[in-house]
Amino acid sequence: MDNAIGLEIIEVVEQAAIASARWMGKGEKNTADQVAVEAMRQRMNKIHMRGKIVIGEGERDEAPMLYIGEEVGICTQPDAKNFCDPEQLVEIDIAVDPCEGTNLVAYGQNGSMAVLAISEKGGLFAAPDFYMKKLAAPAVAKNHVDIRKSATENLKILSDCMDRSIDELVVVVMDRPRHKELIKEIRAAGARVRLISDGDVSAAICCAFSGTNIHALMGIGAAPEGVISAAAMRALGGHFQGQLIYDPEVVKTGLIGESKESNLERLASMGITDPDKVYNAEELASGETVLFAACGITPGPLMNGVRFFHGGARTESLVISSQSKTARFVDTVHMFEAPKTIQVR
Ligand SMILES: O=C(COP(=O)(O)O)[C@@H](O)[C@H](O)[C@H](O)[C@H](O)COP(=O)(O)O
Numbered sequence: 001m002d003n004a005i006g007l008e009i010i011e012v013v014e015q016a017a018i019a020s021a022r023w024m025g026k027g028e029k030n031t032a033d034q035v036a037v038e039a040m041r042q043r044m045n046k047i048h049m050r051g052k053i054v055i056g057e058g059e060r061d062e063a064p065m066l067y068i069g070e071e072v073g074i075c076t077q078p079d080a081k082n083f084c085d086p087e088q089l090v091e092i093d094i095a096v097d098p099c100e101g102t103n104l105v106a107y108g109q110n111g112s113m114a115v116l117a118i119s120e121k122g123g124l125f126a127a128p129d130f131y132m133k134k135l136a137a138p139a140v141a142k143n144h145v146d147i148r149k150s151a152t153e154n155l156k157i158l159s160d161c162m163d164r165s166i167d168e169l170v171v172v173v174m175d176r177p178r179h180k181e182l183i184k185e186i187r188a189a190g191a192r193v194r195l196i197s198d199g200d201v202s203a204a205i206c207c208a209f210s211g212t213n214i215h216a217l218m219g220i221g222a223a224p225e226g227v228i229s230a231a232a233m234r235a236l237g238g239h240f241q242g243q244l245i246y247d248p249e250v251v252k253t254g255l256i257g258e259s260k261e262s263n264l265e266r267l268a269s270m271g272i273t274d275p276d277k278v279y280n281a282e283e284l285a286s287g288e289t290v291l292f293a294a295c296g297i298t299p300g301p302l303m304n305g306v307r308f309f310h311g312g313a314r315t316e317s318l319v320i321s322s323q324s325k326t327a328r329f330v331d332t333v334h335m336f337e338a339p340k341t342i343q344v345r
């Protein structure tokens with residue numbers, strides 16, 4: 001894959017984050033999402049690439065833009081043949097979440113970001129809009145912790161791998177009724193729980209960075225977000241496992257299909273023959289190269305949120321490339337018009 005795409009996609013997530021941040025705290029989650037989608041799509045369609053959305057706004061929101069199967073990149077534009085020969089370009093698959101944590105943006109809370117992952121065609125698991133049980137942990141615990149083990153066992157393993165006691169571990173769990181027992185178990189094992197209302201992509205990735213004070217993500221979130229998290233964790237060498245959840249009884253909320261049986265049929269029709277399979281990061285993001293980019297909308301442990309000033313804005317992004325083996329933190333000043341001043345910090 002062309003390494004230059006890694007630089008271009010910074011602007012894609014930046015533009016989505018800036019658009020969404022204008023709706024921060026306004027209580028309108030759909031608008032905060034929609035403007036991020038539009039901005040992401042607009043910038044993406046200027047890139048010299050031949051991309052297809054494999055995870056997008058599609059199923060859950062029935063959105064007209066960045067839907068699953070949509071082709072993106074300059075070669076998809078009506079006048080493309082004047083400046084682009086699609087045959088010369090490698091086909092790439094793209095997973096997007098232009099506003100990850102729409103509620104967080106709408107209510108002015110921390111942890112939202114514009115995010116995407118890219119790989120060669122077929123390199124990202126085209127996850128259905130199902131739930132996914134997830135386990136994320138630092139690189140030192142990779143392949144030692146296991147989603148098939150209990151939280152208690154995994155915390156013991158994690159404490160050994162990280163050479164610290166269990167009460168020095170912090171586990172992020174989404175604050176949902178389905179996690180009542182899990183939270184009880186983690187606390188009984190001695191670890192501390194950080195409950196989040198939304199935004200489990202940020203929590204998963206934080207596990208790969210020391211200094212975030214987040215050592216594991218446990219519990220059930222959305223499957224598409226699981227693939228995006230896996231792409232980052234694969235490139236960072238962190239631990240990530242995901243298992244699709246198809247039984248509505250387990251999740252206790254209504255996003256997933258009507259019944260366990262219909263969900264199983266749907267998975268079979270997608271060619272998923274083992275619905276209970278545990279996927280690791282390398283299977284969810286299996287391409288030869290994987291790129292991940294995120295830009296903070298509201299502040300988070302890894303990136304600050306968008307800050308507007310007269311005539312411009314400042315953003316913080318993270319771009320991870322398995323090809324160049326880099327995790328780049330990018331601090332950008334955007335000048336919309338001649339700004340009166342550019343703030344250093
Ligand atoms: O919090 C989330 C919402 O994402 P978005 O819709 O893009 O703002 C995600 O991080 C979660 O992974 C996930 O979508 C969530 O757990 C599923 O929703 P819920 O039924 O409320 O748990």
Ligand SMILES: [Mn+2]
Pocket residue numbers: 097099100101225
């Ligand atoms: Mn999301």
Ligand SMILES: [Mn+2]
Pocket residue numbers: 033097098099100101102
């Ligand atoms: Mn979203």
